[in-house]
Amino acid sequence: MENTPKFAQIKQHIIDNIRAGVWHENQQVPSENELANQFKVSRMTARRALTELTDSGILTRSQGLGTFVASFKSQSSLLEIKSIAEEVRQRNSHYSCTVLSLESIAALAPIAIALGVEIDSQVYRSVLLHNENDTPLQVEERFVNPALAADYLQQNFSELTPHEYLSNVAPLTEARHTVEAIMPSEEVCQWLNLFNEEPCLQVIRRTWSSSGIVSFARLVSPGSKYRLGGHLTFKRPI
CATH class of the missing domain: 1.10.10.10 (Winged helix-like DNA-binding domain superfamily/Winged helix DNA-binding domain)
Incomplete structure (x- = not known):
């Protein structure tokens, strides 16, 4: 030693x-x-x-x-980040979005830590319901750093997703994910029209731009309707 x-x-x-x-x-x-x-x-x-x-x-x-x-859950930085609208359209399905909440709030300690801002400072919060063929597919709760996306609350998220907007105003340089299976809350069950208890897939995601942490999001989808996939390419040993 x-x-x-x-x-x-x-x-x-x-x-x-x-x-x-x-x-x-x-x-x-x-x-x-x-x-x-x-x-x-x-x-x-x-x-x-x-x-x-x-x-x-x-x-x-x-x-x-x-x-x-840090979180003890396994993380992956190898998941490709796509707009959920793009994913739905690639399946030749109709995408739509319902805005459930769009507001400025005081950041509690966990949110402040995740965004790298002062506790009780104002951050932006959105809760959106993403739909495929008018059927709820995913609930997205997102907290955004106002310093990097000042006009976030003025956006029409029925026309573009938060991911699309943030990619334009604060291009992503890094993302970290936590993926786990959860049992949804009663509120999430109502939003997703889940009449029987069903495990859901939850993705916790933090994104960075060159200027700092942009957003912290929680994405919840019914396990029967959503899955994660990816393609990895490995370099040959020299």
Whole structure:
């Protein structure tokens, strides 16, 4: 252990605390200064440990808020992001959208952390119901950083999707996904016309542009009507 570089010791310390349940999902971890003091190293060494754990998906960092334990659910950055309207039309089906909510709200802590903004600052929220051939296909709840999409609330989302609009005003450079099966809430069941309890597919997605975090979205679809797929291409070994 004595021969192990200090930044690696800090990384192992953080990983051990997460595995032991000392720090839970979305819980804030010690700052660079606190780790530097604890391990008697420079802030640069502590920063390297936090940065490497963030790059590997173990931690997530929000500017001005701190560093947090990332979601334990498996993530994929290999899913192609398409507009749901495009997906429906590619099946030669009719796409339509029902706007359930479009508003400005004060960001609670989880939303502020996800968007990298101050707690209680104003963010935009939309709830949309995407339909295929007039049948509900997906509920989309999205929180948007106003600094990167100032006119979000003025858009007509029956004519273009939030994804299409945001891709124009803040072109995406990065996205992270969490995918899981859930049992929908009573409200979501009403929106999706689910009369019997049915597992749904939930995708949690954060998107970035070159200027910062653009949006944080929750997409819920009936398991019987929606699936995820993709195509991976692997490089041949040299």
